Amino acid sequence: MNTVLWVAQGLLAVAFLAAGFAKATMKEEELPKKLPWTEDFPTPVVRLIGVFEILGALGLVLPMLLDVAPMLTPWAAVGLAVIQLGAAVTDARRGESQMIVVNLVLLALAVFVAVNRF
Numbered sequence: 001m002n003t004v005l006w007v008a009q010g011l012l013a014v015a016f017l018a019a020g021f022a023k024a025t026m027k028e029e030e031l032p033k034k035l036p037w038t039e040d041f042p043t044p045v046v047r048l049i050g051v052f053e054i055l056g057a058l059g060l061v062l063p064m065l066l067d068v069a070p071m072l073t074p075w076a077a078v079g080l081a082v083i084q085l086g087a088a089v090t091d092a093r094r095g096e097s098q099m100i101v102v103n104l105v106l107l108a109l110a111v112f113v114a115v116n117r118f
Helices: 002-025 036-040 043-066 072-094 097-117
Strands: none
Touching (some): 002 043, 002 072, 036 072, 043 072, 072 097
16 A cells, blocks of 8 residues: 555656646746636635646655655645545636546545555
C-alpha cells in the first residue's frame, strides 16, 4: 500500500507542479487563451492558486521524503482536494464538462492520499 500511495503522491505532485507553475508564471494576456476559466478571476487570484498548487505539490512529497513533519503530507493532500473541488465547481458553472472529469480524478487521488496518510 505504501508503494501505491507514493505513486499517487508522485503523480499528484507532478500534475500540480506543472499546473501551478503555469498559473504562477504565465503572462497575463496568455492566461485566458490557455486557461479559459481565468477570465472569471482577477490575475492575482490565479497566481495565488498557482502558488498554492506548487506548495501543495511540494507538501505531498518533501515532508515524508525528508522525514521532517510528515503529518504535513496528508494536510497538503487535503488542501489540493479543496482546490480541485473549487475547480470542479468553476468548470461546472462554466459548462466545461470535460474538465470536470480531470478535476474529479485529481480530487479522488488527493482524498485517497489524505485518508491513507492520516
